[in-house]
Amino acid sequence: MKTTKIKVPEATVSRLSVYSRYLEQALEKGIVTVSSADIAKNVGVTPAQVRKDLAYFGEFGTRGVGYKVEELLKYIKKILGINTTWNVAIIGAGNLGTALCRYKGFQKRGFHIKGVFDKDANKIGQIMCNNIKVKHIENIPQEIKKNDITLAIIAVPASAAQEVVDILVKSGIKGIINFAPQTVNVPKGVFLRQVDLAAQLEVLTFNLNEEVLK
Amino acid sequence: MKTTKIKVPEATVSRLSVYSRYLEQALEKGIVTVSSADIAKNVGVTPAQVRKDLAYFGEFGTRGVGYKVEELLKYIKKILGINTTWNVAIIGAGNLGTALCRYKGFQKRGFHIKGVFDKDANKIGQIMCNNIKVKHIENIPQEIKKNDITLAIIAVPASAAQEVVDILVKSGIKGIINFAPQTVNVPKGVFLRQVDLAAQLEVLTFNLNEEVLK
DNA sequence: TAGATTGTTAATCGATTAACAATC
DNA sequence: TAGATTGTTAATCGATTAACAATC
Numbered sequence: 001m002k003t004t005k006i007k008v009p010e011a012t013v014s015r016l017s018v019y020s021r022y023l024e025q026a027l028e029k030g031i032v033t034v035s036s037a038d039i040a041k042n043v044g045v046t047p048a049q050v051r052k053d054l055a056y057f058g059e060f061g062t063r064g065v066g067y068k069v070e071e072l073l074k075y076i077k078k079i080l081g082i083n084t085t086w087n088v089a090i091i092g093a094g095n096l097g098t099a100l101c102r103y104k105g106f107q108k109r110g111f112h113i114k115g116v117f118d119k120d121a122n123k124i125g126q127i128m129c130n131n132i133k134v135k136h137i138e139n140i141p142q143e144i145k146k147n148d149i150t151l152a153i154i155a156v157p158a159s160a161a162q163e164v165v166d167i168l169v170k171s172g173i174k175g176i177i178n179f180a181p182q183t184v185n186v187p188k189g190v191f192l193r194q195v196d197l198a199a200q201l202e203v204l205t206f207n208l209n210e211e212v213l214k
Numbered sequence: 215m216k217t218t219k220i221k222v223p224e225a226t227v228s229r230l231s232v233y234s235r236y237l238e239q240a241l242e243k244g245i246v247t248v249s250s251a252d253i254a255k256n257v258g259v260t261p262a263q264v265r266k267d268l269a270y271f272g273e274f275g276t277r278g279v280g281y282k283v284e285e286l287l288k289y290i291k292k293i294l295g296i297n298t299t300w301n302v303a304i305i306g307a308g309n310l311g312t313a314l315c316r317y318k319g320f321q322k323r324g325f326h327i328k329g330v331f332d333k334d335a336n337k338i339g340q341i342m343c344n345n346i347k348v349k350h351i352e353n354i355p356q357e358i359k360k361n362d363i364t365l366a367i368i369a370v371p372a373s374a375a376q377e378v379v380d381i382l383v384k385s386g387i388k389g390i391i392n393f394a395p396q397t398v399n400v401p402k403g404v405f406l407r408q409v410d411l412a413a414q415l416e417v418l419t420f421n422l423n424e425e426v427l428k
Numbered sequence: 429t430a431g432a433t434t435g436t437t438a439a440t441c442g443a444t445t446a447a448c449a450a451t452c
Numbered sequence: 453t454a455g456a457t458t459g460t461t462a463a464t465c466g467a468t469t470a471a472c473a474a475t476c
Contacts, residue, residue, distance in 0.1 A: 009443060013420045017413035021372075021395055035457060043397045047457090048445055055459060063458040064452035081419035088415070099313030100411070105395055109412040151418055158235075174425075175418030181235055181319055183257045191421045193414050197314070198323040199231035200407050201302070204365055204389030205295035206227045207405045211388075223467060249433065261433090262469055269435060277434040278476040434475080445464070452457085 012053045016076050018043045019050065023073040035066040085110040087148050089173070091164050092155035093118040093126070093134045096179060100153055101129035114147040115140075119160075137164070141171040151175045158182035165192075226267045230290050232257045233264065237287040249280040299324040301362050303387070305378050306369035307332040307340070307348045310393055314367055315343035328361040329354075333374075351378070355385040365389045372396035379406075 022042045026034060036047040036054075054060055054072075057079050061067040077083045088111050090097050100106070101113050115135065116128045123134045135143060143149070152173045154164050161180035168176060175191045178184055181199070186192045236256045240248055250261040250268075268274055268286075271293050275281040291297045302325050304311050314320070315327050329349065330342045337348045349357060357363070366387045368378050375394035382390060389405045392398055395413070400406045 007442090008424075010417065011443075013417050014410075014413055016420075017410065017416045018397065022397070037457085044399070046445065048447090049443095051457090051459065052444075059459065061458055062452060063450065064456045066457065079420065079423075080416045081423035082416055086415070086419055095313040095316040099309040102309040103411065105412045106415070109416065111412065111415050150422065151415060174422055175415075177414050177418070183232065183236070185258070189425070191418050193417060195409070195411075195414060196228075196231065197317065197409075198319045198325065199228055200391050200409060201300070201320070201325050201365060201389075202231045202294045202296055202323065203224065203227050203407060204391070204405050205300055206230075206293065208364065208388055209293075209295035210222075211403070221466090225467075251433085260469065262471090263467095265433090265435065266468075273435065275434055276476060277474065278432045280433065432476085434473105436471100436473090438469105438471085440467100440469070442467080443465085445462105447462085448460090450457105450459080452455105 006056065008056045012056060013080070015043070015045065015049070015053055016080055019053070020073060020076045020080065023069050023076070026069050027073060031069055033066045034069055034072075036061070038066070082110050085112055086151055087112050087114040089113075089115040089117065089140070089144060089149045089152045089168075090128075090155060091117045091137065091140070091152060091168070092157075092179075093120070093123045093128060094155060097153075097155035098128055100155060100179075101132070111151070114149050115143045117143075137167065140167050144168075144171045144173065149173070152177070154178045154180055156180055220270065222270045226270060227294070229257070229259065229263070229267055230294055233267070234287060234290045234294065237283050237290070240283050241287060245283055247280045248283055248286075250275075252280070296324050299326055300365055301326050301328040303327075303329040303331065303354070303358060303363045303366045303382075304342075304369060305331045305351070305354070305366060305382070306371075307334070307337045307342060308369060311367075311369035312342055314369060314393075315346070325365070328363050329357045331357075351381065354381050358382075358385045358387065363387070366391070368392045368394055370394055 019039055022039060036050040039050045040047040060072050060075050090101055090113055093116050101116055116132050117137045117140055118134050119137050124136050126134050128134055152168045154161055156164055158180045161178060161182040162184045165184045165186060169186060169190055177193045177195055179195050181196050233253055236253060250264040253264045254261040274286050274289050304315050304327055307330050315330055330346050331351045331354055332348050333351050338350050340348050342348055366382045368375055370378055372394045375392060375396040376398045379398045379400060383400060383404055391407045391409055393409050395410050
């Protein structure tokens, strides 16, 4: 694999996920070869964008021909690191945590939920998904080691988010998705993504408001 | 209100949501005035960024002093269009749809779930949240009109996403959040946001992979 | 007044798009 | 070969940051 010298934009990485989903669908349909224009049309970007995104990582196509679907899919999965499976912990066994635990989309992409944690005594011991019992937050460090968990999803109230982040970081977690609507801090070397569901709706209402003003 | 001539970056809009959350917390704590540096420190951006973001919409501060928390919060909420409430439909009464229906974070920001729809006969008639009964997808057009619903959240399988989008658009929905991992098309004048949960994890695994290569 | 902090402009940085030579 | 499409460079566009005059 080519060692990347130039920094890859985060937007490029997100788009690679989208390309890979399209390629999976194309593969199912029995499509063998696609052009950057095909990919672009199906995912709503420009062909130049597709080629540029791929160019960060190497040369995967054939001039005059295009890309082999199966091959390109394999490459992108490797680039994204999803040629292997990953073990994931969910913190917070409320509605959202439960739903995420049962969400098929994670399994489908090789993410296996291996632990669900909460503080609430009523929830501990309950079975959430895949026969996983909710454990107390205290057990995070040992469970993460025992089950080789690398990623964590936070689905606790905003007020508890930073505390949970700190526990996770101390336990050696390297990547966190935070669903709590709360800015949190992680040390260098730990990757964080903030997913703010209400803020998503607010971008829509902003746009609707602007439309009215026009 | 100043009519915006210059296009506001989407990133600015998202940050306004984040600023407003911080301001709400500050208000609760009884903080009266904040500087751009205060906001910046708490949400993890630069003070210049905060001032630039606000400058798209007017002058809300006092030089040498800062911003009045309560006042700025009110302005931002008005800009985002969340000085009023919005009615929302959820399509898909599976795990994710159910969780989103019960999610407190929406209510807290003035988003009221007024309808939940599914195709599955077993789900129809079940009570999801706020005493809302799941209705068949066929009922979307009339329910949307009846309940004055403007926004919709799609939580159906990828294969059904475009079909649902088309129904929603035909019913007059103006803003859609799509949780299905599927690129969909909307006509001009309808706003769409794609929230791809697995892709979020994949950005993390990409980063972890890169770290290893270094 | 002196110190603080805004609002705004200009400079920088980064990402997207267009264009085209390379090449299948 | 001629047509098609990649990979890559240069041009454009847009967003962030730095700097500072305005002003409380």
